[in-house]
Amino acid sequence: MHVPDGFINAPVSAAAGVVAAGAVAVGLRGARRELDERTAPLAGLVAAFIFAVQMLNFPVxxxxxxxxxxxxxxAILVGPWTGILCIAVVLLMQGILFADGGLTALGVNITVMGVVTVVVAYAIFRGLVLLLPRTRRSVTVASFAAALVSVPAAATVFTLIYAIGGTTDVPVSKVLTAMVGVHVLIGIGEAVITMLTVGAVIAVRPDLVHGARGLTAPLKLRVDGELVDAAPAPAPAxxxxxxxxxxxxxxxVTALLLAGFVSFYASASPDGLEKVAADKGIDAKVEDHAAADSPLADYGVKGIEAPRLSGGLAGVIGVGATLAVGSGAFWVVRRRKTAAQEA
Incomplete structure (x- = not known):
């Protein structure tokens, strides 16, 4: 759902940029509460993993x-504030290095793909976790539902932004119907990937999953006819x-394999937004990307003719760059938290 330059006019793109910048600023403050010495490295990895998996288009x-x-x-793995920062890092790397998602539309993309998906998904996830039994299975079920709803929610917000600042004259009702319809299907794939990934991490280290903290309900004891919480047991190793x-x-290793090898077998069909844009005509004023001449544009390495090698090497470079930038940013956030605590 990477919005290119030219879909949304300059004033609305600028306004979305302000919203995105504000969300990133708030995310930086919130991430200081979410990150510690164990989870900060995981946050950089999450950004790199998301970059890799976004290269794997699946047919819908x-x-x-x-x-x-x-x-x-x-949001579920590292927390909502840190989650916004993860998606912002991914989108920044994609826009600058790979000409994927417009640079003037970066604010729109962060708002739609980062802020909306994180806020909607985490709200649904927390609500379900509170209602369901406090088990690992409940976390995976809640992650499926949260991811499923977050994608059409993002499509709806994009349509709202298009209604305000779209550069073409296409009935908003047609755009909304098409966008939500196809992104409900995409949401199913998103939900499956999210559930499997969250389940895999919970299976080996539930203590590192932000959304799985405090899974075990407190033991109740009856004292003088009343139920009271027992002293909490030590956390299992x-x-x-x-x-x-x-x-x-x-x-x-998984991210590198996905980006460097599996991505070659991804679907070459246009994604949901590209398909709707072409069918409905909202791409009539699309602009060339400012980084179209980048050595890594379109997820290939210029000068390497073999598609498999070119695409795989570009994917590996992207994972490495996203990991480096994300890890560096989260290390700084973690250091600032430590400095504040010591002051």
Whole structure:
């Protein structure tokens, strides 16, 4: 759902940029509460993993594909504030290095793909976790539902932005119907990927999953006819041999394999927004990307003719760059938190 330059006019793009900048600023403050010495490295990895999985377009209908947006996944794994920052880092890398998503539309993309998906998904996720039994299975079920709803929610907000600042004269009702319809299907894929990933991390290190904290309900004791909470038991030790470093290394290897090898087999069909834009004519005034001449534009390395090698190398570079920028940003956030505590 990467919005290119030219879909939304300059004033509305600028306003979305202000919203996105504000969300990132608030996210930086909120992430200081969410990150610690164990989860800060995981946050950089989450950004890199989302970058890799976004390269894996999957077919959803005839001539249409979809890809992970990642807001729900990031929010559940590392927290909503940190999740917004993860998606912002991914979109920044994609726009600057790979000419994917317009630079003037960066604020629109962060607002739609980052802020909306994270806020909607995490609100649904927390609501379901409070209603369901406090088990690991409940977390995975809640993650599925949260991710499923977050994608059409993002499509709806894009349509609202288009209604305010679209550069073409297409009935908003037609855009809304088409966008929500195809993104409900994409949401199913998003939900499956999110559920499987969250479930895999919970299976080995539930203590590192932000959304799985406090899963065990407090033990109740009857004292003088009244139920009271027993003293909390010590947290169980993580599974033997599954250290944060091993989890981080395994996640990085997985991301590199997905971006460097599996991405070659991704669907070549246009994604949901591209398909709707072409069918409804909202791409009539699309502009060339400012980074169209980038050595990595369109997820290939200029000068390398073999498509498999070119695309795979571009994916590996993207994972590395996203990991470096994301990890650096979260390290700074973590350091500022430590400095504030010591002051």
């Amino acid at each position: 209908a005839a001539g249409t594909s979809g890809h992970l947006l990642g807001g729900a996944l990031a 993580p599974a033997a041999g599954v250290s944060p470093k091993k989890l981080w290394a395994g996640g990085l």
